[in-house]
Amino acid sequence: MKLNSHNWTLNLAAALALVWAAQGADTVRYTAQPQGSKVTMDGTSTIHDWTVEGKIIGGFFEAAAAWETDKSLKTAMTPPPKAEVTIPIRTLKSGKERMDEIMQEAMKAKENPLIRFKLAEMKIKGDVPASGTPVKFDTKGELTVSGVTKPCDMEVTMDRLEDGKLKFSATKELKMTDFGIAPPNPNIGGVGIKTGDEIIIKFEWVVAAKKS
Amino acid sequence: MTTMNMDQSELNRRDFLAGGSFATVMMLMGGIPLRAAEETKPDTAGGTNYKGEATPVNVGIIGCGLWAREIIRTLALIPHGPVVALADPYPAYLRRAGDLAPNAQRYKTHTELLADPKVQAVIIATPTHQHKDLVIEALKAGKHVYCEAPLAHTVEDARAIARAAKEHPKLNFQAGLQARADLQIANLHKWRIQPAVWGKPLTARQQWNKKQSWRLASPNPEREAEINWRLDKAVSTGLAGEIGVHQLDVTNWFFGSLPTAITGFGSVLQWKDGREVPDTVRVVCEYPGGLTGIFESTIANSFEGELAIFLGSDGAIMLRERKAWLFKEADAPVLGWEVYSKREEFYRESGLTMGAGGTKQTTHTEDRFAPADPKSPLQYSLDAFLINSHNLEAGVKDFTEIYGDDESQLLEYLKDQEKNRQPAAGWKEGLAATVTAIKANQAIVTGRRVELSPSDFEA
Numbered sequence: 001m002k003l004n005s006h007n008w009t010l011n012l013a014a015a016l017a018l019v020w021a022a023q024g025a026d027t028v029r030y031t032a033q034p035q036g037s038k039v040t041m042d043g044t045s046t047i048h049d050w051t052v053e054g055k056i057i058g059g060f061f062e063a064a065a066a067w068e069t070d071k072s073l074k075t076a077m078t079p080p081p082k083a084e085v086t087i088p089i090r091t092l093k094s095g096k097e098r099m100d101e102i103m104q105e106a107m108k109a110k111e112n113p114l115i116r117f118k119l120a121e122m123k124i125k126g127d128v129p130a131s132g133t134p135v136k137f138d139t140k141g142e143l144t145v146s147g148v149t150k151p152c153d154m155e156v157t158m159d160r161l162e163d164g165k166l167k168f169s170a171t172k173e174l175k176m177t178d179f180g181i182a183p184p185n186p187n188i189g190g191v192g193i194k195t196g197d198e199i200i201i202k203f204e205w206v207v208a209a210k211k212s
Numbered sequence: 213m214t215t216m217n218m219d220q221s222e223l224n225r226r227d228f229l230a231g232g233s234f235a236t237v238m239m240l241m242g243g244i245p246l247r248a249a250e251e252t253k254p255d256t257a258g259g260t261n262y263k264g265e266a267t268p269v270n271v272g273i274i275g276c277g278l279w280a281r282e283i284i285r286t287l288a289l290i291p292h293g294p295v296v297a298l299a300d301p302y303p304a305y306l307r308r309a310g311d312l313a314p315n316a317q318r319y320k321t322h323t324e325l326l327a328d329p330k331v332q333a334v335i336i337a338t339p340t341h342q343h344k345d346l347v348i349e350a351l352k353a354g355k356h357v358y359c360e361a362p363l364a365h366t367v368e369d370a371r372a373i374a375r376a377a378k379e380h381p382k383l384n385f386q387a388g389l390q391a392r393a394d395l396q397i398a399n400l401h402k403w404r405i406q407p408a409v410w411g412k413p414l415t416a417r418q419q420w421n422k423k424q425s426w427r428l429a430s431p432n433p434e435r436e437a438e439i440n441w442r443l444d445k446a447v448s449t450g451l452a453g454e455i456g457v458h459q460l461d462v463t464n465w466f467f468g469s470l471p472t473a474i475t476g477f478g479s480v481l482q483w484k485d486g487r488e489v490p491d492t493v494r495v496v497c498e499y500p501g502g503l504t505g506i507f508e509s510t511i512a513n514s515f516e517g518e519l520a521i522f523l524g525s526d527g528a529i530m531l532r533e534r535k536a537w538l539f540k541e542a543d544a545p546v547l548g549w550e551v552y553s554k555r556e557e558f559y560r561e562s563g564l565t566m567g568a569g570g571t572k573q574t575t576h577t578e579d580r581f582a583p584a585d586p587k588s589p590l591q592y593s594l595d596a597f598l599i600n601s602h603n604l605e606a607g608v609k610d611f612t613e614i615y616g617d618d619e620s621q622l623l624e625y626l627k628d629q630e631k632n633r634q635p636a637a638g639w640k641e642g643l644a645a646t647v648t649a650i651k652a653n654q655a656i657v658t659g660r661r662v663e664l665s666p667s668d669f670e671a
Binding site: 032033034035055056057058086088090091093095097098099101102105106184186 | 262263264265266599606607610611613614615618621622624625628629631632634
């Protein structure tokens with residue numbers, strides 16, 4: 001029987017698809033952990049700099065099962081990792097209630113209570129240390145704030161913690177106006193205050209492999 | 213359940229921080245006011261229009277006497293504290309309270325109110341000796357609780373309340389010690405009551421004087437006995453408890469310690485109508501390190517109203533109707549902020565004028581005859597209760613939605629979040645102040661020195 005090159009190609013594709021499917025099924029899902037997670041937002045104003053802090057970061061990170069065991073990550077980048085991260089806006093606290101209320105209103109927290117990030121692409125940046133930690137990644141994704149979604153590129157660092165937990169951390173500069181948020185411009189104590197448009201978000205997000 | 217009541221002309225210690233006429237007189241005499249800068253809401257006339265509104269918490273009022281009605285009036289000033297339910301078995305009280313909160317559901321019993329799912333938080337404004345069961349039932353019903361001070365008329369009841377609050381960390385419990393939530397007093401405590409300002413603490417003296425009978429008129433003998441519970445020595449904590457609990461608490465707070473012994477004196481000198489609860493009292497509290505605090509009160513004379521004086525080795529601070537004056541000793545070190553202050557004469561003393569917590573920009577332009585903070589201590593206190601109740605509820609919800617219902621992790625998170633609470637008295641402060649007040653009354657009634665150990669203040 002003469003080998004039909006077209007059929008051969010189809011069969012190969014089907015076989016690869018099966019392998020991919022098998023690999024896809026062999027994934028590990030990490031879920032958010034309450035201990036060790038932290039997010040801060042730093043901003044400026046004409047009076048003084050300000051910071052809000054939160055301790056609740058939800059979501060998941062999902063990757064090939066080899067992510068747990070292959071410290072080099074050579075066999076762990078396929079299938080591509082997935083991640084979704086959520087931060088309830090009202091858990092971000094400045095220690096000043098009125099400022100928190102204004103921030104929540106500015107971010108339309110009632111209608112859009114969560115800041116969301118959805119990972120689209122994740123590439124290792126530089127060399128992976130023999131210990132497997134820390135590892136830097138270039139990531140691409142979508143960030144949704146106040147109901148407005150924008151592309152978001154970030155350099156993310158992953159640390160392997162004890163008990164197999166992972167800590168992802170990053171720093172990202174953003175502009176309020178990019179998400180349709182007018183920087184608050186209150187008059188407090190007779191002093192007009194202008195809040196800067198630029199803010200810096202920093203997060204440390206701890207996840208642990210979900211036990212079945 | 214019955215209601216707490218007071219004659220309008222005889223408002224008790226709870227109006228201790230209201231008004232400002234004496235403060236104005238002191239200012240005219242050349243005092244040294246230390247006033248907290250007011251926290252003003254943002255002006256919406258700027259480039260943005262954010263109002264910064266808190267999320268509403270639906271309130272139920274248990275006990276609809278005169279003080280409860282003052283609470284309802286104050287809640288009317290707070291957009292995020294709608295009164296949705298009232299409970300009182302006495303129809304006239306329920307009707308009067310209902311007139312102030314026309315949209316509130318009216319109940320004859322607190323049980324019905326606690327079963328109302330609309331009610332998120334309750335304010336307990338009944339006679340002191342009825343607090344315990346109401347607090348415990350309210351917490352069991354899943355309601356946040358604001359309990360008037362003193363928490364109870366016995367140490368056992370106060371401990372039971374504190375334990376119940378402690379056992380419900382997912383619910384907000386606040387003791388009605390208004391000074392703890394008052395921005396003016398809290399700022400004074402934070403920024404001015406410290407060794408750098410008044411040196412080594414020496415002694416404190418608190419006073420509350422107001423000529424009034426404390427006896428309320430009533431339509432029948434049974435009702436009279438009920439509403440005059442303050443004159444019933446079996447359940448009344450007397451002037452030291454019903455009035456002094458707030459001032460004794462401020463002394464505990466400013467000294468940063470709790471009394472180790474209390475001596476008291478008291479007599480019925482003016483209102484000899486058969487009562488056994490003294491109308492004139494004096495209490496001396498001993499604190500660690502040899503500090504002493506005096507509380508004296510009479511309802512037989514109004515001279516000098518109420519005030520607090522804290523003496524330190526470098527200066528004296530007089531607190532009066534939410535304003536404070538600092539009198540520095542001649543050999544006191546330079547504080548550094550004098551440059552921002554006015555120097556004024558007060559009788560034969562000279563001192564500094566500065567708003568505690570005031571900014572450099574506002575201090576120089578401060579109007580010394582400006583009225584006192586228009587926001588009352590009660591409003592601060594209720595505002596803090598509502599905000600803290602909502603934030604606690606929201607924190608529990610956000611945590612469990614994301615991390616599940618791991619109780620120990622949740623409690624750890626809530627403990628961490630306590631740093632974001634609006635200043636207010638919790639069960640610990642409420643218990644400490646109540647035990648101090650009850651023991652002070654015990655010292656008065658028995659004429660004996662009462663010794664206290666730290667365990668007496670534990671739940």
